[in-house]
Amino acid sequence: MSFIAPKSRRSIDQVGVLERAGRFTTRSIKSKSKVEGLKMALSMIDLTTLEGKDTPGKVRQLCYKARHLHDSYAGLPTVAAVCVYPSMVKTAKKSLGSSGVKVASVSTAFPSGQSAQNLKIEETKYAVGEGADEVDMVISRGALLSGDLNYVFDEIASVKAACGSSRLKVILETGELDNFDQVRLASDISMEAGADFIKTSTGKISPAANMPVTLIMLEAIRDYFLKTGKMIGMKPAGGIRTAKQSLHYLVMVKETLGEDWLSNEWFRFGASSLANDILMQLVKQEQGNYQSMNYFTID
Amino acid sequence: MSKKSKNLEPNTGWDFDPAPEKVPVEIKAQYDLFIDGKWVKATSKKFFNTINPATEEKLSEISEASEKDVDLAVKAAAKAFGSWSKLPGKERAKYIYRIARILQERAREFAVLETMDGGKPIRESRDVDVPLAAAHFFYHAGWADKLEYAFPGLKPKPIGVAGQIIPWNFPLLMAAWKIAPAIACGNTVVLKPAETTSLTALRLAEVFEEAGLPPGVVNIITGAGSTGAALVNHPGIQKIAFTGSTEVGKVIRRSVAGSGKKLTLELGGKAANIVFEDAAIDQAVEGIVNGIYFNQGHVCCAGSRLFVQESVREEVLQKLKFRMRSLILGDPLDKNTDVGAINSAEQLKTIQHYLSLGKKEGLEMYQNAGGTPKKGFWCQPTLFEDVAQSSVIAQEEIFGPVLAIQTFRTIDEVIQKANNTPYGLSAGVWTDKGSKIFNLTSELKAGVVWANTYNKFDPTSPFGGYKESGFGREGGIHGLAAYLNLEG
Numbered sequence: 033m034s035f036i037a038p039k040s041r042r043s044i045d046q047v048g049v050l051e052r053a054g055r056f057t058t059r060s061i062k063s064k065s066k067v068e069g070l071k072m073a074l075s076m077i078d079l080t081t082l083e084g085k086d087t088p089g090k091v092r093q094l095c096y097k098a099r100h101l102h103d104s105y106a107g108l109p110t111v112a113a114v115c116v117y118p119s120m121v122k123t124a125k126k127s128l129g130s131s132g133v134k135v136a137s138v139s140t141a142f143p144s145g146q147s148a149q150n151l152k153i154e155e156t157k158y159a160v161g162e163g164a165d166e167v168d169m170v171i172s173r174g175a176l177l178s179g180d181l182n183y184v185f186d187e188i189a190s191v192k193a194a195c196g197s198s199r200l201k202v203i204l205e206t207g208e209l210d211n212f213d214q215v216r217l218a219s220d221i222s223m224e225a226g227a228d229f230i231k232t233s234t235g236k237i238s239p240a241a242n243m244p245v246t247l248i249m250l251e252a253i254r255d256y257f258l259k260t261g262k263m264i265g266m267k268p269a270g271g272i273r274t275a276k277q278s279l280h281y282l283v284m285v286k287e288t289l290g291e292d293w294l295s296n297e298w299f300r301f302g303a304s305s306l307a308n309d310i311l312m313q314l315v316k317q318e319q320g321n322y323q324s325m326n327y328f329t330i331d
Numbered sequence: 332m333s334k335k336s337k338n339l340e341p342n343t344g345w346d347f348d349p350a351p352e353k354v355p356v357e358i359k360a361q362y363d364l365f366i367d368g369k370w371v372k373a374t375s376k377k378f379f380n381t382i383n384p385a386t387e388e389k390l391s392e393i394s395e396a397s398e399k400d401v402d403l404a405v406k407a408a409a410k411a412f413g414s415w416s417k418l419p420g421k422e423r424a425k426y427i428y429r430i431a432r433i434l435q436e437r438a439r440e441f442a443v444l445e446t447m448d449g450g451k452p453i454r455e456s457r458d459v460d461v462p463l464a465a466a467h468f469f470y471h472a473g474w475a476d477k478l479e480y481a482f483p484g485l486k487p488k489p490i491g492v493a494g495q496i497i498p499w500n501f502p503l504l505m506a507a508w509k510i511a512p513a514i515a516c517g518n519t520v521v522l523k524p525a526e527t528t529s530l531t532a533l534r535l536a537e538v539f540e541e542a543g544l545p546p547g548v549v550n551i552i553t554g555a556g557s558t559g560a561a562l563v564n565h566p567g568i569q570k571i572a573f574t575g576s577t578e579v580g581k582v583i584r585r586s587v588a589g590s591g592k593k594l595t596l597e598l599g600g601k602a603a604n605i606v607f608e609d610a611a612i613d614q615a616v617e618g619i620v621n622g623i624y625f626n627q628g629h630v631c632c633a634g635s636r637l638f639v640q641e642s643v644r645e646e647v648l649q650k651l652k653f654r655m656r657s658l659i660l661g662d663p664l665d666k667n668t669d670v671g672a673i674n675s676a677e678q679l680k681t682i683q684h685y686l687s688l689g690k691k692e693g694l695e696m697y698q699n700a701g702g703t704p705k706k707g708f709w710c711q712p713t714l715f716e717d718v719a720q721s722s723v724i725a726q727e728e729i730f731g732p733v734l735a736i737q738t739f740r741t742i743d744e745v746i747q748k749a750n751n752t753p754y755g756l757s758a759g760v761w762t763d764k765g766s767k768i769f770n771l772t773s774e775l776k777a778g779v780v781w782a783n784t785y786n787k788f789d790p791t792s793p794f795g796g797y798k799e800s801g802f803g804r805e806g807g808i809h810g811l812a813a814y815l816n817l818e819g
Contacts, residue, residue, distance in 0.1 A: 042615070043609070044611050045611035045783050047614075048614025048783065049614060054618050059347065060347075062348045062349070062350045064348050065345065065346060068345060154582065180548055210352065213585040257339055261697070282345065284343060287342055290338065290339060290344065292340075294344045294345055
């Protein structure tokens with residue numbers, strides 16, 4: 033398999049993208065639509081812990097939080113998934129049980145991707161064997177920047193094959209790409225190679241996700257759908273910390289792709305501190321005033 | 332694991348609740364004329380209604396200035412000219428800075444009033460009209476004491492009394508465009524706003540009072556065409572600045588011929604917005620939408636003729652329609668509204684006339700579904716596909732949210748077609764290739780050419796037209812020249 037670059041690559045105008053992305057942030061989301069949006073955002077979170085110091089104990093606590101976001105508030109959804117390193121997949125799978133919360137595992141020498149291709153495939157098989165429902169791989173940015181598009185394409189395709197029935201999220205690490213044209217190119221390569229989701233960032237590099245980059249990727253998803261009829265999911269990750277930000281992202285999804293993407297099957301937030309800010313806003317909408325952060329649990 | 336979607340449709344699911352701007356704005360039952368720093372009754376004793384075009388509700392009654400009132404205003408301006416023109420530039424600047432700051436402080440109030448009186452979405456009046464109006468005062472305040480540096484070797488002198496007539500599409504902004512350079516250069520002003528949108532100009536007079544601007548420096552008289560004619564023909568006027576239709580512009584030019592009055596005209600347009608196959612298509616689509624649906628298309632420099640290279644016609648059309656469907660039409664005071672109300676019943680009639688003409692010509696018309704509110708004047712964003720240069724839709728200024736789409740094959744063809752119009756106010760070019768941009772900016776006969784963007788305005792940038800789009804520039808150093816005598 034190899035990636036055949038289209039005759040003329042899609043170019044992106046930076047000024048135009050920044051302007052359009054800014055426009056979504058001026059939408060005013062009030063009352064009922066705010067509560068609805070916040071609950072939707074909550075249900076789209078991939079609650080994440082990706083640290084060298086992760087332990088089964090820490091992961092078990094995070095998994096509990098994933099199922100019990102704020103028990104005193106009736107009718108809350110759970111988050112979409114818990115995202116961990118491959119070594120923690122089994123623990124997470126066991127603690128989440130039949131809750132419906134998925135386990136996502138990073139893979140392919142996350143976060144740098146600087147390893148041999150056969151090891152990345154082995155790692156992916158290991159994660160899937162441990163029970164990962166979803167695999168978050170990183171692309172080889174070095175290969176992309178040096179122009180070896182076929183290498184990037186082939187690697188994604190072979191990791192996809194190793195995923196079996198688990199869904200594959202492909203991380204572009206946009207903070208390491210040079211410009212918006214490359215974000216678009218990396219999105220196109222990933223989708224052609226079999227990505228089920230495209231994802232902005234590892235969260236280990238700054239800048240992580242932002243609205244302009246996410247917009248370019250959503251537009252790539254739209255164009256791919258128009259061409260092939262295949263739906264691809266989107267996951268901005270890192271840097272999304274406030275409830276307000278999450279609503280802006282949802283406005284962008286609604287206005288770029290529409291209703292069918294407004295579910296956790298097709299849109300995710302990779303975030304760890306976002307959930308509590310959303311919870312605080314939801315409780316404020318219900319009770320009329322802000323509660324102390326001490327009332328929102330940290331796991 | 333991807334599944335076939337039922338639907339890729341923007342703006343579906345998760346409906347936004349209404350989010351109206353709630354700042355209360357006091358509107359008087361009746362407004363008098365602002366002459367010589369005082370609010371005076373019109374001698375005609377006549378009033379006309381001003382309404383909210385989104386609801387058809389009456390907002391207030393506006394005085395109709397008679398010839399006699401115009402005479403009083405011009406005399407007040409002539410009297411004020413004596414001391415105002417002799418005031419050191421830095422002193423004039425202090426007043427103008429003060430006006431700019433007060434405008435900023437009262438920005439929300441002005442935005443709401445502009446939206447109620449004119450029908451434009453609050454998003455635009457809040458984010459474009461009012462901030463830009465303040466920016467024009469700030470910019471020109473800075474020039475007031477530096478005019479000799481602007482024109483080295485010349486001795487710039489104010490002209491005298493400027494009669495200014497402005498349109499209804501950007502009522503406050505056009506007032507700022509006209510008044511700021513005039514008074515910065517030491518002239519005095521009699522300004523007449525359009526009859527459907529007088530409220531923000533009258534509120535601006537309150538700002539002048541608050542800023543302590545000396546009486547008579549700016550006089551605001553309200554009324555319709557006959558008031559404007561009286562102003563144009565008044566012998567005490569040394570300069571006429573008009574923004575409006577080409578038809579009226581021609582009448583004005585005829586009437587001032589031989590009178591010695593200086594004249595600048597900013598008139599109609601039928602801009603070509605040109606999309607090449609190598610353009611960033613998604614951003615070009617944004618620019619097309621912004622070019623024609625901004626302010627319901629009530630924009631003289633609107634990109635009303637879209638030229639698309641044939642190889643990308645399908646993609647552009649598909650994405651454009653998709654984007655149109657994400658535009659929210661409705662209550663202009665709602666912060667989420669993208670497309671507001673048509674300014675007046677009369678203008679709506681004009682637009683509808685062109686829509687039926689287009690249909691009669693057999694053109695393919697596309698319009699957003701979803702209907703329009705029952706009360707008020709509304710027109711859904713509209714486009715006509717595969718329009719020929721010979722079609723009336725491609726030739727005449729519609730001044731509404733109506734886009735004529737033409738295709739082209741080569742760069743020479745599109746340059747010829749873009750220039751094949753009596754107008755020449757603005758144009759847009761969308762391409763990834765810098766050389767193409769430079770080529771087109773010199774070939775297109777238009778006062779403003781935007782590259783990979785559209786409808787960008789800045790007080791430092793001169794604005795004005797070629798051919799029947801008028802002459803003279805507003806903004807920048809060029810705009811100052813229109814308010815000065817520069818004879819050595």
